[in-house]
């Protein structure tokens with residue numbers, strides 16, 4: 001299982017094009033230093049174990065089955081979760097209960113689909129007590145809080161993002177890839193809009209004959225472990241997650 005929380009941040013633009021790994025910084029860091037060094041200069045950064053002591057670190061499939069099993073959720077079920085996507089994509093969702101979805105994860109793994117962008121606090125506001133916003137972050141900059149719950153191997157296709165985020169890995173591991181706006185034309189984007197723009201390329205297995213420009217793309221990558229926080233500062237750029 002993989003589980004993550006993202007807080008969305010309304011603050012457009014990116015600023016850097018860098019090669020290689022998403023950089024890491026040690027904690028503690030003051031609000032002022034975080035803002036001047038990373039936020040204002042739009043540098044993606046990872047703070048390892050920043051959320052290790054969150055109450056949410058206790059979350060697992062049994063917690064959601066026992067406490068929220070009857071909640072109705074919308075689960076994405078299409079091919080964008082598993083491989084290369086030829087556009088245009090018809091995204092398919094089914095409505096089910098959390099209990100049934102979790103049962104499907106246990107029985108069918110990746111075929112169970114992805115409970116993504118679940119705006120949990122709008123439905124269960126009491127869950128905010130499980131999330132302790134890191135002290136370096138101005139919590140007033142955060143807007144929507146989304147939960148992403150899926151089976152091992154689930155992918156979020158390479159897509160555009162309109163907002164920065166504060167991404168926290170709760171359970172399982174995720175490979176996060178960020179591509180800055182100046183690189184995105186090498187990703188053969190389809191629907192260049194913030195809400196449904198994406199690339200047809202499976203970046204883990206790119207077809208370079210079909211997408212030769214992708215061979216030169218500059219990406220930042222990192223594996224996030226439980227408790228790690230990353231501030232993607234990716235607005236206007238592209239993101240891929242597995």
Ligand SMILES: O=C(O)CCC(=O)C(=O)O
Pocket residue numbers: 004006116148155156161165167239241242
């Ligand atoms: O975790 C994921 O699968 C995708 C996250 C994402 O797209 C985002 O934070 O904007």
